[in-house]
Amino acid sequence: xxxxxxxxxxxxxxxxxxxxxxxxxxxxxxxxxxxxxxxxxxxxxxxxxxxxxxxxxxxxxxxxxxxxxxxxxxxxxxxxxxxxxxxxxxxxxxxxxxxxxxxxxxxxxx
Amino acid sequence: xxxxxxxxxxxxxxxxxxxxxxxxxxxxxxxxxxxxxxxxxxxxxxxxxxxxxxxxxxxxxxxxxxxxxxxxxxxxxxxxxxxxxxxxxxxxxxxxxxxxxxxxxxxxxxxxxxxxxxx
Numbered sequence: 136x137x138x139x140x141x142x143x144x145x146x147x148x149x150x151x152x153x154x155x156x157x158x159x160x161x162x163x164x165x166x167x168x169x170x171x172x173x174x175x176x177x178x179x180x181x182x183x184x185x186x187x188x189x190x191x192x193x194x195x196x197x198x199x200x201x202x203x204x205x206x207x208x209x210x211x212x213x214x215x216x217x218x219x220x221x222x223x224x225x226x227x228x229x230x231x232x233x234x235x236x237x238x239x240x241x242x243x244x245x
Numbered sequence: 246x247x248x249x250x251x252x253x254x255x256x257x258x259x260x261x262x263x264x265x266x267x268x269x270x271x272x273x274x275x276x277x278x279x280x281x282x283x284x285x286x287x288x289x290x291x292x293x294x295x296x297x298x299x300x301x302x303x304x305x306x307x308x309x310x311x312x313x314x315x316x317x318x319x320x321x322x323x324x325x326x327x328x329x330x331x332x333x334x335x336x337x338x339x340x341x342x343x344x345x346x347x348x349x350x351x352x353x354x355x356x357x358x359x360x361x362x363x364x
Binding site for chain 1: 249280282289290291292295304305306307340342345348349350351352353354355356357
């Protein structure tokens with residue numbers, strides 16, 4: 136049972152924008168950096184965002200991250216069919232002394 | 246380039262043990278912390294354990310603490326997880342991932358190895 140809550144699914148047409156929320160608490164999101172991961176079944180997950188809003192090299196600026204209080208958000212603009220995947224937020228939980236992932240969100244391109 | 250390759254998965258009965266390995270290449274393994282993460286069939290990602298660059302610090306998820314042991318051999322650039330007293334709910338694809346320097350995020354992942362616990 137994850138301590139970070141995400142919507143099960145979001146969808147939009149190609150070229151449009153989607154946002155994915157990640158809700159936590161003071162022991163995790165509010166006081167630690169948030170990361171976002173993209174996972175296509177059968178492949179290695181990929182880091183999209185770290186330290187709330189930073190993108191690793193090679194990740195297009197269509198992907199963006201933000202954080203406010205106990206929530207974080209991933210935005211994807213210019214949606215492409217290749218963006219269809221599962222997306223997870225993740226952060227350290229200081230009370231659990233453990234890394235925690237969100238429940239995951241499936242992105243569908245209509 | 247960074248490569249992480251997991252091995253050691255298979256089908257095992259409940260109550261038995263299994264050791265997974267993760268061979269790392271393309272970076273200075275001894276300078277990075279490493280994670281294990283798993284994904285049960287039809288479920289989301291679940292963090293399992295973290296080990297510091299030198300093996301001196303280890304953290305575990307409550308679901309595996311006392312049964313799993315994470316370790317590393319920096320001379321072999323290899324990460325391990327020893328899994329004891331396996332249960333049906335440990336059935337999952339197990340991934341190793343590198344801890345990004347300066348953060349706890351996971352910046353490179355392997356493709357995983359499947360562990361099935363079944364009689």
